[in-house]
Amino acid sequence: MSIIETKGVYKTYNTTKVPVNAVNGVDLKIEEGEFTAIVGPSGSGKTTLLNMLSGLDLPTRGDIFIENTNLKGLSSSQLIDFRLNNIGFVFQAYNLIPVLTVKENTEFIMFLQKVPKRERQKRVKELLGAVGIGDKMDYKPSQLSGGQQQRVAVARALASRPKYIIADEPTANLDSVSTSELLELMAQMNKKYNTTFIFATHDQRVMDKARRILTIEDGKILKDEQFDR
Amino acid sequence: MKTLIKIAWRNLWRNRRRTLLTVASVVLALVLALFMRSMQLGSYEQMIKAGVNQVGYLQIHSKGYWEEQSIDRAFFDKDSIDAALKSTSGISKTLPFLQTFSLASYGNLTKGVLVDGIKPDKEDSQTNLSGKIVKGDYLTKSEHSVIIGDKLAQYLKMDVGDSLVLIGQGFRGITAYGIYPISGIFHLPSLQMNSQLVYMNLKDAQAFVYPYQEGLLTGISVFLNDPDHLPQVKKSLLTKLGKHYEATSWKVMLSDILQAIEVDNVSGELMLFILYIVVAFSIFSTILMMTMERSKQYSVMISVGMQRWQLVLVSMIETVIISLLGVLIGLLIISPVLYYFHENPIPLAGSMADLYLQFNIKPVLPFSVKPHIFASQTTIIFILSLVSVLYPVVFISRFNILNASRH
Ligand SMILES: Nc1ncnc2c1ncn2[C@@H]1O[C@H](COP(=O)(O)OP(=O)(O)OP(=O)(O)O)[C@@H](O)[C@H]1O
Ligand SMILES: [Mg+2]
16 A cells, blocks of 8 residues: 555645646655655645645645545644654754754654653664764754754654655755765665655756656646666 | 753743843842832831721720710720620730810910820830820829820920819710829820820829719720731620620721722832833743744744644743743842841831821831732732733644745
């Protein structure tokens, strides 16, 4: 069974004079372990689609199933809990909680999940080591570079053992070196933990790493390509 | 919970200066409020204490006397009254008295006075009247003499040793008449008392008003061990004394003072109100800024799975920390000051002093350190900060996480 399945998903914004169909009929299946990029020009609906896939936003029409759960059927606080226990996030910016240290940031979601302390510490150690921040556990986010912050964000997302990780332009604020490092890291983690990654990007280097590329334009999926790498 | 507290605490110290300023405003408000309140309520307590010291917690009269204070409403001190007083628990002291208006003259000068027949020893132990004598001697039990106020002496051009003639209406329509040597001249804080009062032995007063039968009184002042027992004592006395007597409590007798206090208190409360608005605004604006500038952080936190109520809790903890810090520091600063002024009252001058003197109260300002003052001001500050937390509560439970993370 796919971990994500969308059926006839539309998102229409009526906030402007002319209604905008940001997502315009998307049928999509995503399987466990995928490393998938959603690409397309600015305004094509990437963010809108990802927001719906991650339960941050609901479709105007159509259904989104995460395994057996139809996201439409959840109340807003159930939706928060659903995200907590099933979905990892890496955002473009403002990812980390500025007042918490790297270690505390990585622990944060597990704390919300009520993971026991011992287990939390085990995962923090392992993951921060894996993303190469093991020696900066007690730093504050502001003492890290953008690339390092994004690695912590990846570690944090992985620590909560999500079904999949959503990343909306995770490299947009990074220079080219950090970008390829972060990508390398995500690809590694994807292999190591078999965690599904879905990310939106404009970046050619990011696309080059993806094993599946969904090209979207005007809210519709134009191309769905698989690569063997 | 521990993590939430940690986040709240660190949030506060991220902008150290703003947090300290807010704490300082709480401190300032509490210090000012407590200072004002303690001073004001202390002065009221002082007034009431002095008043009660003079008239007693309650007075027993013949029924209707307090409404119309006429010598015709005097009563004879009977054994049954003594028995009633003795058998009622909680009474520390009783002072019988006989008061009547009369004309006082010396030479060709005449003035209306209040003759107050008292038991010199008992009165002295209550009000330290002998300490107010500025010339001559205090009353003794046996002597047939009077003491008068210095203003009255001045008006009548009298001195110690001169004889005062008193003429007035006696009990049951007889004429009261007597000549009394002046043994002493006193000075009380109140002008009215100094120019009107004539103290004499209770026995002399009784003989003056009604020489045919002993024991005439207009009232008995009753003092209590514990003022809180007033209602019980009053009730018990009334049942024992029967329907021909009344027991008037100090709240009725001192209604003038209480009214003056009430009027004054309103202005004090208005000042406090303004002060509180200022603090509330300060706390509120800090909370508001903290909430606004963190909306992105909040949206990330909710996105990754933090419930909104948990964020609300963080905001509340922040507010509680600010007000708790403010209150603690404020109490630490102001408490010693209030205790100092409680022990060492400030002497008063000017119109305030005059007001005190009118009521025959020593014009000093002892601060009140009653626990309820501290409790109420602290509670108000807490309530204010809880009210200011309503904004983030509403904000957090409503705001759209997608809008916040967009920009
Ligand atoms: N809250 C909103 N209200 C109105 N219109 C919106 C809203 N959010 C997105 N849109 C519109 O929906 C369309 C898709 O936007 P979206 O942000 O999904 O594009 P995107 O592919 O992520 O673009 P970019 O690459 O620039 O991030 C755009 O035309 C955008 O203007
Ligand atoms: Mg986008």
